[in-house]
Amino acid sequence: MQEGTPLQSRQINRELLGSILNSPKWFWMAISILGFIVLAGMSAAGILINQGFGVTGLNRPVMWGFFITNFVFWIGISHAGVMLSAILRLSKAEWRRPATRAAEILTVFSLMTAMMMPLIHTGRPWRTVYWIYTLPFIPYDYARGIWPNVRSPLVWDPSAVYTYLTSSVLFVLVALIPDFAVLRDRTTGLSNRIYGMLAMGWQGNPRQWKLQIIAGVLLSALILPVFVSVHSIVSWDFGMAVSVKSWHSTIFAPYFVVGAVHSGVSAVAFVLILLRYAYGWQNYIRHEHIDALGRLLVVVATGWFYFFVMEVIFGFYGREADEIAVRNLQFMISPWNVWMFIFVGLTYFLPVAIWLSRTCRRNLWIMSIACISVNIGMWLERFLIIVPGLARKQLLTFDWYTYRPSSVECLIIGSTFALVTMLMLLIARVVPLIPLYDIKEGEILRTEIKIGRVSVPATFRED
Amino acid sequence: MAKLPILGLYESADHAADAGDALKAAGVPPTDYDFLTDAPYPEGAFGERHESHRLYLFPFIGALIGLTVGIMLTSMTQMAYPLVQGGKPILSLPPMAVVTYESTMLTAIAFTILGIIFESRLPAFKQGLYDTRITEGYIGVLVNVEENELTSTQTLLTQAGAIDVVRQGGGSGT
Numbered sequence: 001m002q003e004g005t006p007l008q009s010r011q012i013n014r015e016l017l018g019s020i021l022n023s024p025k026w027f028w029m030a031i032s033i034l035g036f037i038v039l040a041g042m043s044a045a046g047i048l049i050n051q052g053f054g055v056t057g058l059n060r061p062v063m064w065g066f067f068i069t070n071f072v073f074w075i076g077i078s079h080a081g082v083m084l085s086a087i088l089r090l091s092k093a094e095w096r097r098p099a100t101r102a103a104e105i106l107t108v109f110s111l112m113t114a115m116m117m118p119l120i121h122t123g124r125p126w127r128t129v130y131w132i133y134t135l136p137f138i139p140y141d142y143a144r145g146i147w148p149n150v151r152s153p154l155v156w157d158p159s160a161v162y163t164y165l166t167s168s169v170l171f172v173l174v175a176l177i178p179d180f181a182v183l184r185d186r187t188t189g190l191s192n193r194i195y196g197m198l199a200m201g202w203q204g205n206p207r208q209w210k211l212q213i214i215a216g217v218l219l220s221a222l223i224l225p226v227f228v229s230v231h232s233i234v235s236w237d238f239g240m241a242v243s244v245k246s247w248h249s250t251i252f253a254p255y256f257v258v259g260a261v262h263s264g265v266s267a268v269a270f271v272l273i274l275l276r277y278a279y280g281w282q283n284y285i286r287h288e289h290i291d292a293l294g295r296l297l298v299v300v301a302t303g304w305f306y307f308f309v310m311e312v313i314f315g316f317y318g319r320e321a322d323e324i325a326v327r328n329l330q331f332m333i334s335p336w337n338v339w340m341f342i343f344v345g346l347t348y349f350l351p352v353a354i355w356l357s358r359t360c361r362r363n364l365w366i367m368s369i370a371c372i373s374v375n376i377g378m379w380l381e382r383f384l385i386i387v388p389g390l391a392r393k394q395l396l397t398f399d400w401y402t403y404r405p406s407s408v409e410c411l412i413i414g415s416t417f418a419l420v421t422m423l424m425l426l427i428a429r430v431v432p433l434i435p436l437y438d439i440k441e442g443e444i445l446r447t448e449i450k451i452g453r454v455s456v457p458a459t460f461r462e463d
Numbered sequence: 464m465a466k467l468p469i470l471g472l473y474e475s476a477d478h479a480a481d482a483g484d485a486l487k488a489a490g491v492p493p494t495d496y497d498f499l500t501d502a503p504y505p506e507g508a509f510g511e512r513h514e515s516h517r518l519y520l521f522p523f524i525g526a527l528i529g530l531t532v533g534i535m536l537t538s539m540t541q542m543a544y545p546l547v548q549g550g551k552p553i554l555s556l557p558p559m560a561v562v563t564y565e566s567t568m569l570t571a572i573a574f575t576i577l578g579i580i581f582e583s584r585l586p587a588f589k590q591g592l593y594d595t596r597i598t599e600g601y602i603g604v605l606v607n608v609e610e611n612e613l614t615s616t617q618t619l620l621t622q623a624g625a626i627d628v629v630r631q632g633g634g635s636g637t
Contacts, residue, residue, distance in 0.1 A: 150544050155558065
């Protein structure tokens with residue numbers, strides 16, 4: 001895992017700080033277009049808040065639709081950061097180096113976006129604050145006549161997501177300190193003062209580096225259980241609901257976690273390919289890295305497919321009338337069965353067929369198609385879990401209904417993709433999306449081993 | 464008399480390690496010199512002193528605080544709303560366990576971050592002698608010596624292969 005030519009520190013600084021010190025020409029154009037889409041989404045949210053839920057396609061019994069689907073989707077994307085950063089760091093996988101920072105930052109932005117969705121879904125987001133805190137140490141405000149169920153799984157959700165968000169932000173910031181020092185040394189004026197403050201006087205002595213390396217491993221080990229808990233708890237929003245048959249499943253927690261890793265790692269692979277093209281980081285994000293992600297994804301996708309099949313089999317095997325009604329809707333009735341077919345094809349069969357070929361894994365265009373395919377499929381998966389379950393919530397057929405999203409909902413959902421892309425571009429303007437010191441460490445440890453008549457690129461590894 | 468800093472810059476780890484050996488041979492205490500780099504080198508690469516730390520204590524302290532806060536927050540919340548729902552007890556353990564787990568992990572992570580910053584001796588806003596070439600790949604050997612030893616230390620650093628030696632106040636020479 002050490003293809004490519006050796007790199008000098010000066011070259012690494014120049015190339016990886018290029019996105020910060022010299023903004024590319026297309027940057028502000030891209031920000032303007034994405035900003036316009038975000039504004040359109042905000043306007044749509046404004047209409048929703050002003051006019052009420054009538055502007056959405058939500059109606060009894062389907063009261064969770066696009067917003068909650070999108071919430072689960074972005075929570076899933078957020079699992080990329082810890083999956084790549086923590087697991088690869090703990091296993092000392094050499095190819096993690098260029099991927100960790102972008103993955104961690106994608107985690108932060110996708111979590112922020114995810115948390116907007118339930119707020120918009122409430123219809124009156126300002127009232128959400130009454131659910132949480134009014135006075136310090138008095139968590140719920142009963143005095144205002146709001147009586148939430150303090151034992152509801154929906155209460156667990158914000159505690160898990162905000163823990164994950166706070167941890168991820170801190171994780172990113174600590175790993176950024178050495179890179180802030182590099183920026184401090186390369187900027188002048190106000191930028192220099194800001195980066196100087198953020199670097200906190202970092203000098204790079206052996207003690208600081210030792211603690212930085214231990215921090216990476218220790219925080220990875222601490223965040224991993226949080227990462228597993230977050231999507232488990234998101235799955236319990238559904239799994240703990242006794243009244244919706246197809247949701248009430250014990251397999252949901254691992255099924256959701258593996259699904260989140262599947263969509264998240266695919267998203268990271270796609271982001272890395274985009275960064276490579278956008279900033280010319282061919283020396284850092286190499287074909288070998290995308291190849292390794294592709295191989296990892298074959299395993300993750302197959303794990304996910306196993307849980308998917310189990311979930312469907314358990315549903316059918318019980319032969320309970322209301323469960324069978326949901327499965328009938330999902331597999332036999334158009335257009336749901338068509339969506340189901342598309343979802344399974346896009347999430348598993350198409351991408352895995354691509355990833356099994358080494359040539360395809362090393363073709364960045366084909367890899368991009370595979371990664372986008374997974375994420376369209378995973379979005380559909382969440383939609384096909386949420387809506388059919390609610391549409392057949394009641395056993396009595398007079399209460400069966402369907403759901404058609406309105407243009408307001410579509411616009412808000414579309415704008416979340418623009419928002420995350422815009423935030424990723426903006427952050428690339430202020431912090432390096434590839435950790436400089438991690439790449440430099442890789443170069444320090446790079447070596448060549450001569451075996452017979454060939455020289456094999458290799459890396460030293462400390463225990 | 465207060466000690467003054469002097470910084471030697473080296474192009475390779477071998478030269479920096481040679482400088483460390485020369486300083487040790489000259490009787491400079493290990494606490495009076497340090498190696499500054501732009502990337503982590505394997506431990507002991509420069510023959511530097513062993514650094515001990517107490518970072519592993521921080522997550523445990525944080526976890527204990529988080530556990531206590533989590534138990535108090537969830538139990539007090541449930542006691543403040545003593546309405547039986549679905550026949551479940553007022554102090555229901557599963558919801559307590561989930562929120563308490565999250566608060567335990569959150570404070571464990573937050574304390575780890577504090578520990579990293581504290582043990583790294585940061586923030587150090589009064590930065591000592593430093594050279595921006597260190598973040599370009601040069602290795603700095605920072606030595607604190609008595610004023611009357613500055614010239615001999617400079618000679619020692621240069622003989623070990625320093626491409627530049629920097630003194631407080633911008634003075635430099637090879």
